[in-house]
Amino acid sequence: MITIRVPCSSANIGPGFDVIGLALSIWLELQVEVNEAKSSDSLLNCVISYEGQGAEEVPLTADSNLITRTALYVLRCHGQRAFPVETKVHIINTIPLGRGLGSSGAAVVAGVLLGNEVGKLGLTKARMLDYCLMIERHPDNVAAALYGGFVGTYLNDLSPEDTERKEIPLSEVLPAPAGGQDTGRNPPEPPIGIGHYMKFPWAKEIKAIAIIPQFEVATAKARQVLPDSYSRADVVFNLQRIALLPMALGKSPPEAEQIYLAMQDKVHQPYRKGLIPGLSEILQSVTPKSHSGLCGICLSGAGPTILALATENFDSIAKVILDIFAKQDIKCDWKLLEPAEDGSTVTYS
Ligand SMILES: Nc1ncnc2c1ncn2[C@@H]1O[C@H](COP(=O)(O)OP(=O)(O)O)[C@@H](O)[C@H]1O
Numbered sequence: 079m080i081t082i083r084v085p086c087s088s089a090n091i092g093p094g095f096d097v098i099g100l101a102l103s104i105w106l107e108l109q110v111e112v113n114e115a116k117s118s119d120s121l122l123n124c125v126i127s128y129e130g131q132g133a134e135e136v137p138l139t140a141d142s143n144l145i146t147r148t149a150l151y152v153l154r155c156h157g158q159r160a161f162p163v164e165t166k167v168h169i170i171n172t173i174p175l176g177r178g179l180g181s182s183g184a185a186v187v188a189g190v191l192l193g194n195e196v197g198k199l200g201l202t203k204a205r206m207l208d209y210c211l212m213i214e215r216h217p218d219n220v221a222a223a224l225y226g227g228f229v230g231t232y233l234n235d236l237s238p239e240d241t242e243r244k245e246i247p248l249s250e251v252l253p254a255p256a257g258g259q260d261t262g263r264n265p266p267e268p269p270i271g272i273g274h275y276m277k278f279p280w281a282k283e284i285k286a287i288a289i290i291p292q293f294e295v296a297t298a299k300a301r302q303v304l305p306d307s308y309s310r311a312d313v314v315f316n317l318q319r320i321a322l323l324p325m326a327l328g329k330s331p332p333e334a335e336q337i338y339l340a341m342q343d344k345v346h347q348p349y350r351k352g353l354i355p356g357l358s359e360i361l362q363s364v365t366p367k368s369h370s371g372l373c374g375i376c377l378s379g380a381g382p383t384i385l386a387l388a389t390e391n392f393d394s395i396a397k398v399i400l401d402i403f404a405k406q407d408i409k410c411d412w413k414l415l416e417p418a419e420d421g422s423t424v425t426y427s
């Protein structure tokens with residue numbers, strides 16, 4: 079059996095919109111059984127079973143599930159139109175969907191790793207990142223999930239030809255789901271080196287409290303509320319903070335006031351407040367001065383999860399945030415998480 083494990087991720091960490099990501103200890107796992115001896119009657123040679131978060135909503139056919147569609151994209155770029163041999167994929171997902179914890183990024187990374195394994199493609203992680211970026215276009219979640227830890231990411235300037243290849247509609251990258259036309263053509267391969275990452279140190283004292291509201295905010299919707307352009311003052315505000323953030327979170331022992339300041343943002347959080355009742359109050363009222371042990375607080379990814387970084391008093395910090403959401407009639411779960419330093423792994427048994 080092949081086991082593929084991919085961590086969740088919290089993107090942005092305040093000012094690092096579409097740039098910074100942190101892999102955290104909630105996992106998407108695939109247990110993959112490959113029967114080398116035969117091909118099956120199942121659609122595209124793949125049977126999916128699923129347990130955990132999203133079990134009621136996630137489609138379980140190979141041409142419509144995001145994980146297997148992504149695997150098929152990778153396989154088709156290498157001339158294999160279906161799973162090459164009978165493949166059973168059991169998905170165990172503990173990452174909540176649509177909460178700003180990178181469930182879609184993890185699904186895309188898992189799909190690329192799956193395609194690489196079943197197709198015996200031998201892709202490097204750097205090349206796999208290119209495939210991920212053809213599907214999830216912001217690099218912060220996928221780079222963190224693939225490589226692990228606390229990362230800064232960037233996209234390269236591409237030649238006009240490659241830019242065109244990268245900006246094709248997603249429907250031309252992902253194989254068509256049932257009912258759609260399979261043109262029989264192989265999809266466009268990603269340009270080489272679309273995106274890169276750099277890993278930053280993380281102070282061992284800092285843990286991540288994730289307060290996860292029981293409602294979903296689709297990332298696509300949370301991106302639609304953002305403006306197309308920003309004032310110079312707001313851009314400079316974020317640049318000043320992002321220049322401090324990696325150093326501040328890597329320094330041991332951590333300096334809470336410095337981290338708090340470095341996690342302020344004017345690029346995405348202010349515009350997402352309308353989607354997340356209680357967000358303004360949480361960001362304004364939960365500070366290192368009012369809550370000992372707190373280092374910094376932000377929206378996790380596109381929300382609605384709140385990420386509070388802290389060195390102690392985890393329960394009381396979580397409780398104050400749960401209480402603010404409760405005033406808005408929003409129920410939440412909360413978890414104490416650690417950076418997932420190793421990122422995605424593939425093991426064989
Ligand atoms: N384990 C999974 N299997 C299949 N599809 C998934 C899985 N996890 C996430 N997705 C897809 O990604 C969507 C959520 O993505 P998105 O809106 O970006 O939120 P998130 O912040 O969780 O990444 C889900 O509605 C589903 O379509």
Ligand SMILES: N[C@@H](CCOP(=O)(O)O)C(=O)O
Pocket residue numbers: 087088089090095096097177178179180181182183216218219297300301346378379380381
């Ligand atoms: N930088 C992106 C990150 C989205 O993360 P997700 O976990 O909500 O998918 C954004 O802020 O839109």
